[in-house]
Amino acid sequence: MQTAATTKPRARSLFDRTAKSHRTLWHNALRQFMRNRFSVLGLCLVSFFIFLAVFADLLAPHPYDKVYFDRVLLFPLEHASHPLGTDEVGRDYLSRLLHGARTSLFVGLAVQSIAVVIGVPVGSIAGYMGGKVDFVFTRVVDIMSAFPGLLFTILIISLWGGGLFKVIVALSITSWLGLARLTRAQFLQLRESGYVEAAVCTGTPEPRIIARHIIPNALTPLLVAVSFGIPAAMYGEAGLSFLGIGINDPLPSWGKMVGVSNAYVRVYWHLALFPTIAIALAMLGFSFMGDGLRDALDPRLIE
């Protein structure tokens, strides 16, 4: 863009001001986030969970798939080297829980990454182009949301068989819809905004309008959606594994651990207790964090 020399200082000061207020959005958000006890608690839980998942190899006392035939179904503390006991085939429960965190986090992150990679471009194209493209997009999304989500996933899994990667793909097929719809709504709304109109008037090329004016403003709702999408995918994985059609055997999954424990739980309560606590804490952590993010990034609430 060419700007006349005389207007340059003014333009720069305008730019400075926007830059400053941009910084304060995140600044405010951080302060708001830290003021909320629930969201800080959520952040701590999530950090702890990520730490466990990343260092599962180092933290686990035994390999997660090592079977001790002479130590089947031990209670916690019954044997010195198995602080949380062993499962129905004699694998160390603590190690399986730690690796379960890894499975769960991996599924959550992978499903959401795929959802972002598909949903955001598709949604933005539909929202920005409008017209026929948008019409086709809306119909496709309508049809796909009419499918019963979980049942659809079960049908897909029975088509392909279970396993980590197939579970991820199956969950991704339904999870990008929400993000695409949200992105489209953001684009529709922002396309009409004053600053985009101003940018069009000054002859800003379209890719630049999208990159500089629309995407940064659409970012915060998407961020919030992703922060809720991760636990939703983890939830989905736990459900499928609970039904016995999710993660395949040597690999541990909290959902599967709860599902398998059903048969033993009347006596061996620890088999259900620990994965339950793990699922609950991880889900709570992500949800509190997401809630905190949403409140912190909503400029209407900051005062």
Place this chain on the structure above:
Amino acid sequence: MTRYVTGRILSLLFVMWIVSMVTFAMMHAVPGGPFDETKGRLPPAARENILRKYGLDKPYHVQYLNYMKNALRLDFGIPFSNPTATVTEVILSRWRVTAQVGILTVLFAFGGGILMGVFAAYHQNSLLDNAVTFLAMLGVVIPSFVVALWLILIFAVRLDLVPMRGWSDSGECLIGDVAFCSDWILPVFAYCIGPMGVIGRYTRASVVDVMRQDYTRTARAKGVSERMLMFRHVLRNAQIPMITALATEVPNLMTGSIFIESTFSINGLGKYFVTSVFNRDYPMIMALFLLIAFLWSLTYLLSDLAYTWVDPRVRLGGAQAA
């Protein structure tokens, strides 16, 4: 308005058509057929006979056209796993069970959720509000199968308050029966705390939003009693998000949860679906997918219409204010 509704119904039919095609294609793409392993090893001639009887020997497009021709006359075929009844009969009898759980769950979830939400919003930021918010969150995030497992362990195994047996599926126990009560209390409780949390959170957010509005302050300033304020000014305006919650929860609750039904061994639709997929029971899979897709689309349509009824500012079809 009539034009809008007609358009929506047409698009609903279009969606159902696509759903039927996709389901049909996916179902047949699943490896293995319904008569591969069941009933022991069938002699090839018998197997051929069965396949011919159900029309499975014809090419896929002929099978699909036949199915759709019958489906348009509301004849959804005969389930392979239960050839003495029609699909419609099987679904209706399963649905009776699921609907009993569903209706009770909807009642408890909405009653409890709205109460919790209004209560929390009214005492905003108090200790009680935090406690209710925390409980609602707990209900939302903890999977229902986990809740169900612990309810059984605590109330049926440890305390021995309710029997362990599953839900009677013959339909002889109906709501109001005393024996029925001990049967339904755990499944309904396990099932409703999730939706209750969702509704509680929705309600709280929307009531808080309305209580911040100028007209609420005006009403309070002119001396409207608190009860009147709540019912006449706040709740009426907080209805829209509640309808959204209703629209997303009711079809789910009315078609049953796979997790709840398999944990409590309730012979409802949700449990039946999984068995149908595993048994490759094609007519059942088709009918269940179409039924659930239809319910979802219908609820969306009804909830959009409900918006205009609750909030006269909402206009459908035409240009909507962004």
